[in-house]
Amino acid sequence: MKLTSLVISAFCLSIALLLTGLQLRAQDENKTRFEISGQVMTDAGYNFQQINPDYFDVMRPTQLPAFKNEYGSNGNVFFGVRQSLFRVQSFTPTQYGELTIHFAFDLFGSGQNAGETNFHLLYAYAELGMLGAGRNWSLFSDIGGFPNMLEYWGPVGLSLCKNVQLRFIPLNGKNRLAFALEQPGASADEGVYADRIELSDVKPRFNLPDFAAEFRMTRNWGYAEIAGVLRKIEWIDQGNEPYDLSGKAWGYGLNLSSNLKLNENNVLLLQTIGGKGIQNLMNDAPTDIGIKNDFSNTLRPVKGVALPLFSYSCYLNHRWNEKWSTAAGWSAIHTQNSDGQQDDAFRNGRYASINLLYTPLASVMAGVELQWIERENYNDGWTSSATKVQFSLRYVFSEKL
Numbered sequence: 155m156k157l158t159s160l161v162i163s164a165f166c167l168s169i170a171l172l173l174t175g176l177q178l179r180a181q182d183e184n185k186t187r188f189e190i191s192g193q194v195m196t197d198a199g200y201n202f203q204q205i206n207p208d209y210f211d212v213m214r215p216t217q218l219p220a221f222k223n224e225y226g227s228n229g230n231v232f233f234g235v236r237q238s239l240f241r242v243q244s245f246t247p248t249q250y251g252e253l254t255i256h257f258a259f260d261l262f263g264s265g266q267n268a269g270e271t272n273f274h275l276l277y278a279y280a281e282l283g284m285l286g287a288g289r290n291w292s293l294f295s296d297i298g299g300f301p302n303m304l305e306y307w308g309p310v311g312l313s314l315c316k317n318v319q320l321r322f323i324p325l326n327g328k329n330r331l332a333f334a335l336e337q338p339g340a341s342a343d344e345g346v347y348a349d350r351i352e353l354s355d356v357k358p359r360f361n362l363p364d365f366a367a368e369f370r371m372t373r374n375w376g377y378a379e380i381a382g383v384l385r386k387i388e389w390i391d392q393g394n395e396p397y398d399l400s401g402k403a404w405g406y407g408l409n410l411s412s413n414l415k416l417n418e419n420n421v422l423l424l425q426t427i428g429g430k431g432i433q434n435l436m437n438d439a440p441t442d443i444g445i446k447n448d449f450s451n452t453l454r455p456v457k458g459v460a461l462p463l464f465s466y467s468c469y470l471n472h473r474w475n476e477k478w479s480t481a482a483g484w485s486a487i488h489t490q491n492s493d494g495q496q497d498d499a500f501r502n503g504r505y506a507s508i509n510l511l512y513t514p515l516a517s518v519m520a521g522v523e524l525q526w527i528e529r530e531n532y533n534d535g536w537t538s539s540a541t542k543v544q545f546s547l548r549y550v551f552s553e554k555l
């Protein structure tokens with residue numbers, strides 16, 4: 155596979171950071187720490203049912219067929235190395251606190267490269283004292299809720315979204331308080347009116363950033379976190395039709411999460427989320443805005459509304475001994491559809507998995523995992539599911555300079 159320009163750029167940036175770190179170290183060995191790390195991970199498995207081929211090696215309920223045989227035949231073998239990643243970090247003490255820089259990418263193609271083994275930016279983030287800037291997890295997300303599992307995408311009920319942002323962190327330590335202005339974004343489902351010319355000139359506008367905040371309390375028993383988000387979603391009708399379909403909606407959400415150390419061998423991961431118009435902040439959810447009929451209004455017979463959602467995730471990380479471990483749990487998401495959506499629109503998603511992992515060395519892991527997902531449509535009675543077994547080998551490297 156040929157290197158894309160993005161991969162070349164990423165490689166050049168990594169080398170530049172490496173040289174910078176070496177120069178800083180040469181100037182003052184006690185001042186800067188520099189670390190290069192990553193993993194080579196090979197996945198192989200068998201999907202007993204069918205799923206969108208762009209997501210052949212992950213489990214997303216939204217990508218299950220919305221009608222019979224939408225994605226071909228059942229039963230497919232897959233292989234991949236898309237979870238392999240490369241990471242560069244530097245840590246430099248300054249008079250304003252420690253400057254940390256984090257840059258990383260994996261090979262899970264997204265967007266127009268969905269389904270391919272391609273450059274995928276994970277982090278490009280810097281933090282100094284109370285200020286942070288760049289691409290990182292949204293403050294609304296809690297990556298601590300992701301279990302010790304093999305599957306890349308993970309439980310459907312989690313909020314997992316990386317975003318470009320500006321952070322302010324007035325409190326950091328056992329108690330952490332942070333605020334962020336984040337890149338806005340949303341998607342819309344035009345539903346049964348998707349082919350109407352009246353909607354062809356309706357364009358989104360985001361004139362305010364998303365506002366997110368989190369507070370985390372960490373103790374010997376684990377941590378508890380509450381996070382919230384507020385966003386404005388607007389759309390402008392640029393056409394000259396008899397209807398003015400311009401409008402706006404406010405999206406908001408609350409995320410409660412916790413890691414509870416039941417004992418030295420068991421950690422319980424809990425997360426529950428509720429809100430409206432925050433689907434694109436979720437790990438796997440459909441559109442933020444749906445069409446609602448309003449036929450009593452002769453000037454605007456349909457309108458866009460923020461779709462409510464509720465989700466939860468419950469997983470247990472269990473360690474059998476120093477070399478063997480298991481993660482098992484269940485997760486679900488529910489979307490409250492609007493009456494202008496198609497009958498086959500996504501409504502409910504469910505996710506469950508269990509694995510057995512073997513770590514003979516700190517840098518080597520092998521495992522097998524059984525995964526199951528289910529999709530339920532809005533109003534046509536259709537449900538579909540998929541079961542997959544996955545085998546993975548992971549080799550980790552890390553070097554401090």
